[in-house]
Amino acid sequence: MGVSELIKKLDQSSSRRIQQERRVFPIQPPFDLLPQLLRGAGITIQLTIFSTVVAFIVAFIMGLGRLSKIRLIRWVSTIYVEFFRGTSLLVQLFWAYFVLPLWGINLTAMQAGILILGLSYGAYAAEIVRSSILAIPKSQIEAGVALNMTQGQIMIRIIIPQAVLIMLPPFGNIIIELLKGTALVSLITLSDLMFQGVMIRSTTLRTTETFSMVLLIYFVLALPITFGIRRIEGRLSKGRA
Amino acid sequence: MWDWQYTLSFMPDLMKALITTISATLVGFLLAVVLGLPLVLGRRSNFKPLALLTTGFIEFFRSTPLLAQIYFIFYVFPKYGISFSPFAAGVIALGLHYATYLSEVYRSGIESIPKGQWEAAAALNFSRIRTWVSIIIPQAIPPVVPVMGNYLIGMFKDTPILSAITLVEILQTAKIIGAHSFRYLEPITMVGILFLLLSYISSVGVRKLELRLNQRY
Numbered sequence: 001m002g003v004s005e006l007i008k009k010l011d012q013s014s015s016r017r018i019q020q021e022r023r024v025f026p027i028q029p030p031f032d033l034l035p036q037l038l039r040g041a042g043i044t045i046q047l048t049i050f051s052t053v054v055a056f057i058v059a060f061i062m063g064l065g066r067l068s069k070i071r072l073i074r075w076v077s078t079i080y081v082e083f084f085r086g087t088s089l090l091v092q093l094f095w096a097y098f099v100l101p102l103w104g105i106n107l108t109a110m111q112a113g114i115l116i117l118g119l120s121y122g123a124y125a126a127e128i129v130r131s132s133i134l135a136i137p138k139s140q141i142e143a144g145v146a147l148n149m150t151q152g153q154i155m156i157r158i159i160i161p162q163a164v165l166i167m168l169p170p171f172g173n174i175i176i177e178l179l180k181g182t183a184l185v186s187l188i189t190l191s192d193l194m195f196q197g198v199m200i201r202s203t204t205l206r207t208t209e210t211f212s213m214v215l216l217i218y219f220v221l222a223l224p225i226t227f228g229i230r231r232i233e234g235r236l237s238k239g240r241a
Numbered sequence: 242m243w244d245w246q247y248t249l250s251f252m253p254d255l256m257k258a259l260i261t262t263i264s265a266t267l268v269g270f271l272l273a274v275v276l277g278l279p280l281v282l283g284r285r286s287n288f289k290p291l292a293l294l295t296t297g298f299i300e301f302f303r304s305t306p307l308l309a310q311i312y313f314i315f316y317v318f319p320k321y322g323i324s325f326s327p328f329a330a331g332v333i334a335l336g337l338h339y340a341t342y343l344s345e346v347y348r349s350g351i352e353s354i355p356k357g358q359w360e361a362a363a364a365l366n367f368s369r370i371r372t373w374v375s376i377i378i379p380q381a382i383p384p385v386v387p388v389m390g391n392y393l394i395g396m397f398k399d400t401p402i403l404s405a406i407t408l409v410e411i412l413q414t415a416k417i418i419g420a421h422s423f424r425y426l427e428p429i430t431m432v433g434i435l436f437l438l439l440s441y442i443s444s445v446g447v448r449k450l451e452l453r454l455n456q457r458y
Contacts, residue, residue, distance in 0.1 A: 082441065083437065085440075086436065086437040086440045086441050086444070087398070087436045087437050087440070088399070088400075088401045088432075088433075088436050089398070090401040090402055090412060091401055091412055091432050091433050091436060094412065094415075094416070094425075095429050095430065095433060098419070098425040098429060099425055099426050099429055099430065102242075102425075102426050176303075179304075179306075180304070180306040180307065181306070182306075183306035183307075183308040183309055184306075184308060184402065187308075187404075187405055194306065194308055194309055197309070197312070198312070201316065207317050207320055208317050208320060211309065211312055211313045211316065212317075214309050214312075215301075215305045215309050215313060218304070218305040218306055218309060219301055219304055219305050222304035222305070223304075226304070
């Protein structure tokens with residue numbers, strides 16, 4: 001066997017090994033995927049912000065509704081909360097996206113996403129509003145009555161400011177849950193972060209990098225919410241027992 | 242608008258798929274209940290790196306979407322020679338995701354046990370294992386059972402997400418039925434009603450359980 005032949009053989013085997021290694025660890029730096037993923041993350045952020053606003057509005061209406069003296073309002077808000085907490089979020093999304101058009105209500109995927117995420121997490125948040133208001137000691141209301149305040153004044157000046165303080169930590173958790181929930185809109189064809197991840201995977205087959213990046217971006221998106229709530233909590237409770 | 246004939250014709254298929262949904266829930270929950278324990282023990286460990294690692298793991302799993310985790314387990318692991326069926330991948334993802342939640346529930350249960358109980362165990366010269374098995378766990382778990390029940394219901398409502406990795410559970414079945422006949426109204430509505438019914442019944446059950454447990458303590 002000549003030397004040149006031996007070198008050729010060695011070369012072949014080493015190149016085969018490199019190929020094999022590529023197959024086992026087919027990971028390339030995933031930075032080139034970032035622009036597309038971040039475009040998706042933009043949609044995810046938009047969706048999170050808008051649905052959080054809807055959710056909080058719904059939460060206060062329904063949470064106060066459940067404490068109303070008027071039985072009809074109490075019933076309606078109880079049914080609302082039980083309905084949205086009792087059914088699966090994904091089923092609600094499908095319903096809004098596939099069934100509502102039958103009644104002539106055509107929602108875009110974005111509208112359906114904001115609406116359902118807002119209504120659904122609003123139902124969970126309504127329970128937080130309700131329990132926080134109930135957690136305020138009765139003596140606070142009595143003090144308000146003693147000061148000759150109207151019911152509205154007692155609610156706005158005494159109960160709500162104290163109840164909001166109790167609500168904040170669980171609200172932070174709800175926003176994180178909502179952020180996680182937005183991933184489901186990818187299944188009704190909205191091109192959010194998760195959707196872009198699935199698209200990139202199916203075109204480039206770089207599964208490991210894509211899905212790792214997706215998970216990482218979601219984690220990074222959740223971080224400011226976690227820290228933000230902790231800070232607001234600290235600031236609001238300053239100077240209070 | 243609503244076609245009862247059509248509804249009745251697909252209900253058997255839907256009920257069959259409901260069995261898949263329920264078994265995924267139960268197996269996933271069992272996994273979560275078991276995996277939650279090592280997580281809480283790791284987090285409370287005196288060995289700092291282990292505690293940090295477990296805390297990081299829990300935080301990461303709690304703040305990323307279940308759907309992304311399911312995709313990861315279903316599509317990434319096969320690249321390294323470990324492939325799962327849709328059912329297995331879904332159940333593992335559900336189990337891991339909810340194990341991080343349950344570990345926090347366990348933690349709150351363990352931390353609510355008065356210090357005197359630990360001291361009493363030490364005074365009686367109990368070993369670490371015996372302290373845990375015969376004193377701490379029997380007192381820590383029953384009070385948090387209702388909370389666990391709520392997570393079981395939450396998990397049940399999360400199972401439709403498994404349809405994304407082609408598991409033919411109840412929502413996927415409804416979609417297939419709808420695609421065949423171009424009528425989505427009845428199948429998807431029925432799925433919603435079934436979920437509402439089952440989770441309402443279970444939440445009433447959990448509330449009853451809570452009352453009964455509170456009587457004991």
